[in-house]
Amino acid sequence: MISLKINGKPIQVESGTTILQAAKQLGFEIPTLCYHPQLEPYAACRVCTVEVKNEKGNKLMTSCNSIVEDGMEVQTDSDAVAQARKINLQLLMAQAPAAEIVSEMAANYGVGDTAFLSENAEEKCILCGLCVRACEQVAGTSAIGFANRGKDRVVTTPFDVQNEACITCGSCAFVCPTGAITMDDPFGREVIHDEMTLGPDKAITVPFMQAVPNAPAIDTEACIHFKTDACGLCAEVCEPEAIDYSQKDEIEEVEVGTILLATGFKTFDASRIAKYGYGKLPNVITSLEFEKLSNASGPTGGDILMQDGSVPKSVGIIHCVGSRDDNYNKYCSKVCCMYSLKIAHLMAEKTGAEVYNFYIDMRTPGKGYEEFYERLLEEGMHLIRGRAADVSDWAMNEDEEGKLVIRAEDTLVGAVRRIPVDMVVLAVGLEPQPDAEEIRRKFNISCSSDGWFLERHPKLAPVSTFTDGVFLAGSCQGPKDIPETVAQSGAAVAEALALIDRGYVELEPNTAFIYEEECSGCKTCIPLCPFSAISFVEDKNVSEINEALCKGCGTCVAACPSGAAQQHLFTDEQIFEEIKGVLSYV
């Protein structure tokens, strides 16, 4: 332990402690600009200067990096210190007049204005180097650094060009004390709801409100620690030490009797239809993005805002985006008409905007659905029957200036209309999950031509599959709305329970078997069985089929060169007779 005095107060601290840390323990605040507890001290701003008395006499030292020594006497606010801080803060004020934090700090020392010459009134950067150190020490990337000497010193990227080393983590902007660094939208748009537009989400998040379990998790794709093996700030600041980087996704094997496939759907990627301008034009959003915007726990607290923060006065909703379209999906996604009407209703209610629906056919079967549609008609919703041709920001007259223009044929009027709106919502359809094919193979089931999982029979076995014990629930089988999904899931669960309740599985009746006395032990059948149901019995020199393993395909039977293998229900004789039979009538 080291004994020293700070402002006359004695204190004992562990060796290796800095004066700044020691002073903090005693409650003496020392101003800092270039210091950050998670970064190595840099001692560049010199604001943390204190006066130290030791055997060599009095000396001004920076407290952020100076290690305490036995017998030190430190003054954190002596006249000399105050004078040094005043001058240094004035120098920084002159250099970066727009850095408010500096002026505020100077005001504490009675400095209102700098005595020094100022060159650039807009300057915010005080060259404290926090960003550069954060980039190197936290992000581990060194994508930014200092260039030039002296007064020409600037923080920049190598050769002043954007470079791939930058992982756009935003550490530099986060740590910047003066706001000199901002994260820019590459499209130059003002960012109001970052989830929707760009910029990385935080690497540690609770997936969504009310998530279960309601615990934050690290997104390893976004986390700097996993990208560059640096950072680790969260572990440093987490007092209960709950952060564990070594945790990994684990694959656990669970033995089950039945499996429900409820892999759901994926929404249609609206940017595939370039003419609607999604991803290019501002304020063209998808229905799901509208839901997030409208959500009370969403980024805008439920207010429907455009990217410039204003409320839309007119909104177009385009139906059947990616559905009922030979170029994308031929089928009707079933749920879009109704949710579009809901969006229209909410939009009108929340913003008072004029809402235009562009539909092909209005499909509202179901309990209460048609009535809702009627209600909307009464509310004065604009419903235009016709597929929207495109969305553009190309104005042909003053009314269209600064707006999104939807062009559509109004088939009821028989004319092409141009409707200028502030915001466009695309009612995107439902699509099978991109990995449906993979899942399908894994479970040995089929897919329909659209890619939805195929039921065993469309009428008689709508939740079963061709694989016993595997059932389908929800929209992995095809587009469904919520009640339908719930109903079908219930059915699937009931089927699964029935199987579980019975507690045993019926074997296939059509298993293969071997006439032992006729088997020559040629082993031809053994490698053919994908289920390893056939084994060779050495002492008898014959093959033997385990009927519990046999799934009854009959491949071995067809290959058995001496006909010793046969299949129940499908013996050679039976099939020969069947062939004769089917050919016997004219």
Next chain:
Amino acid sequence: MSKPKVGFYWCASCGGCEEAVVDLNEGVLDVVEAVDIVFWPVALDFKRSDVEAMEDGEMAVCFINGAIRNSEQKEMVEILRKKSGLIVAFGSCSHMGGIPGLANLHDKESIFNRVYHTVPTIDNPDGTIPQVETSVCGTTVELPEFWDTVRTLNQVIDVDYYLPGCAPPVNLIVGAVTAILEGKLPEKGAVLAPDKALCDECDRRESKPENLCIDEFKRPYQIIIDEEECLLAQGLLCLGSATRAGCDSICVKGNMPCTGCMGPTSRVNDFGAKALSAMASVANANDEKDVKRIIGGIADPVGSFNKYSLPASYLHRKVRK
């Protein structure tokens, strides 16, 4: 009690079956001791008239080898059927058509054309081909009618038993004769040989792997054949797994693959199709291109799988166009 009378007859065949009888060596003496050979044209001077002169069913058994491919053979076997208590189809040719049966890949016309016109060694300026009836010096001379299709014995007459093989193995012959003498015959229509495939008695069977899959089919001249290892595992088209046992695997012992002369086991109807199925199944390929490559390595599939059995197969002859 007089000794049972026995006959031997030879139709479309190579004569090897007759040799097989002779191959009994001194055993033939025991046969002669036990039976009275009353008809054996290849060895003894009997005439058709001698047979015709017999009472119906006078012969206890008649062994007929060779396929049937002309009218004279048909007539003879019909007579023999009448005069014999039992007819035994002797050897692959009468059993399944045999090598001569491969003529079913052609027809009478093309065969005559080849044999009498286009074969390089022929000297036939007049282009003469055999005629059933020919006038020679005022008399009519007859030749048997040559059929378009080669037939197995049982396609022509009712056959009681079959002695398979090309030629039938001696021990099977002895076994058959003994059974007849002792009256311990199986059900009519039976093949007088074990009803298991050759792998069962093959010396190399233990070297056959359980995960047999073939990357390339080879012909014997293409490799130096290992004398211990399963021939199929070496890539040779050995049909032993589809072929009835009873030959003591003499070909395999001679380091040559089984070609299937003993015919199928009792549950198999079409020897060639079944053997083909077994061989194709173990080709190690799933991709169409690879399948074609490996399967393409099997030269002459019809000749390979139906070397002895074409007339007895489902398709039995080429479709006429």
Next chain:
Amino acid sequence: MSEQFEPKIVAFFCNWCTYTAADLAGISRMKYAPNVRVVRLMCSGRVDPQFILAAFRDGADGVLIGGCHPGDCHYQEGNYKALRRFHLLKPVLEEMNIEDERFRLEWISASEGDKVQKVINEMVEQITKLGPLDLEPISTPETLDEMLEKEQEIAV
């Protein structure tokens, strides 16, 4: 034969894919030629080449095997075995003068009702064009003389 030749086609369909697809074609009211006679097997891997030949012998003018697409077999790889046998049987049939169109192997998944329709209609059309498969029946002692007479006629 004044009346239109109607070919007989024997189809061996696997239970999971092609048979279901045929079912789907039915449910979907897809009309296909009635000439096909379906033999349902659990898997195309069960198709013994003997069955094909037996079908031809018993009077079929064409044989169709329908199985799951490669990789999709309900039994994992039965359809590959069918593929191997098919490619070995093909040259045999060719040598026996049975036309290529008379024997087909098609991968038809459970969702491809339309493919069932297309394949069958196509096959019927092609085989109708070829005419009946004139495979000589196999003689027995009883039918021999009759057949020899016929043979004589052909020879003349």
Next chain:
Amino acid sequence: MEQLNTEPTKTTANAQKPFRMSVLVCAGTGCVSNNSFKVMEALQDEIKKHNLEKEIQIVGTGCNGFCAEGPLLVVQPDEIFYAQLKVKDIPLLVEEHFLKGRPVEKFMYTPPEGEVAIPKMSDIDFFAHQRLIALRNRGLIDPEKIDEYIGRDGYTAIAKALTEMSPAEIVQEIVDSGLRGRGGAGFPSGVKWQLCAKQDSDTKYIVCNADEGDPGAFMDRSIIESDPHSVIEGMLIGAFGMGASEGFIYIRNEYPLALERLHVAIEQAEKYGLLGENILGTNFSFKMNVVRGAGAFVCGEETALIASIEGKLGEPRPRPPYPVESGLWGKPTNINNVETWANVPIIIDRGAKWFASIGTETSKGTKVFSLVGKINNTGLLEVPMGITLRDIIYKIGGGIPNGKKFKAIQSGGPSGGCIPEDQLDLPVDYESLSEAGSMMGSGGMVVMDEDTCMVDVARYFLTFTRDESCGKCAPCREGTWQMHEILTKITEGNGTLNDLAVLEALAEVVKDTSLCGLGQTAPNPVITTLRYFRDEYLAHIEKKECQAHVCRELNTYIIHGDVCKTDGKGCGVCRRECPDKAITGEKGKAHVIDQQLCGKCGVCYDVCNFNAITIE
């Protein structure tokens, strides 16, 4: 040493048949830029022409020191000193002196005030008062031939160190010698060595700081150019003493000749087994690296230098930890300046006691200075510590040219301070100079005469430190810039007394709170000039007057009409040259300057041949 004898070089072989004369041509940078190589070529041609090759040997040496008089040539054994030679002089010189044996008086050095040429080098004042230790071989050996260094007892010290001394004894010897760092701060080298030797680490490094960045200083450069092996040997001894196995020489790339000679020297030393594995057959191994610096002044600061060697941005970091604890790549590292290293071999050779007998109580040995500015004998000199500034300026330097009055001497480079005339009897040692507000620095000395404006001098040095500040810490980056702005304001006549107060306060804060030595010493010129020449500042501010007439903004140019008319006949040259068209007048008549239009460029003053224009 065995190895050395087996490979006699040409020089040693020739040495067996002694030459009649050795002609030592200075090949230091100063003389080279004055065409000494051409002179040498001409000499060779001429000697060949006269068939004197076997009698006369020509040697290109390192810097002789008397750079103002280059190209220089010393003829041994008679020590005849020729100065300012030109190629056309050579035929006469060769014929007269070398052939006929009559030294040529007209090529010899004549002191500025004297009339008689001085033939012998040691009789020249410039050389007479020097004591050469670090520069012991200058002008005597060919720096590109290791044998010549060995011939002058080179590499005997390392042999002694390796075979007769323990590492601890070596370090102790340096401690006892009282040698202090010659790079500027004057930290006792022995103490630093002890600290480094004490560190427990498997890897240690030693570094030679040859990043000589002060304007007007060329001590390190001369040592490397004239005697590179003395540095290498010093480092070898240090490495053995401190337990280091690898060394770095950090040298600025602007020193191509020094760089080349260093490479040649290292190559030769490696060939002789004096560098590399198992040096002189012992277990001691040492690898030498040369790192080229890009010429940033701040890289002379040791932590910035380390960062630069490591390939990082050359900027200092806070100390502690000191490099002896955590230096290059975090390993203990000892950094010494070129001159310090060059002193080491001779200390080991002749003993600490001998070395400690030279100099003063606190400052032992000698110091090399580069003497420049308003001085007659510009050049490089080595003097014992304790000599007075007056002796340096008047005895060695030969006084101020043109009979001007001495005003101040600035020592220690741009970060040093200005010392006025009343302190000229100050003994030159570390403490005295510091007390006077200046510093020893690396040994630059700039002499200023009465024509020098001290405010302008301060501004000039601030220009340098402002430009060379790395920009890391705020007081240095911003403070030097602001000080420079204020000084500029004053020199332009816009200064106020408040500016002076701000300047003084700022200078103190920059000095007290800057991170590294650069910033801490950058205000020295301001502080010392304010201390000794405050009246000049006040004159600039209050009277808007620059006594030395250096600050042109403050000058008023006046044409004396009578002189112009009578002497100059109204020649009109000034009118034509004036860029501001501020001068009017007809030919033959007196001219007048319109003070409103005058841009104060001073061209008229410079072009007037009749002294009709004066500055008020």
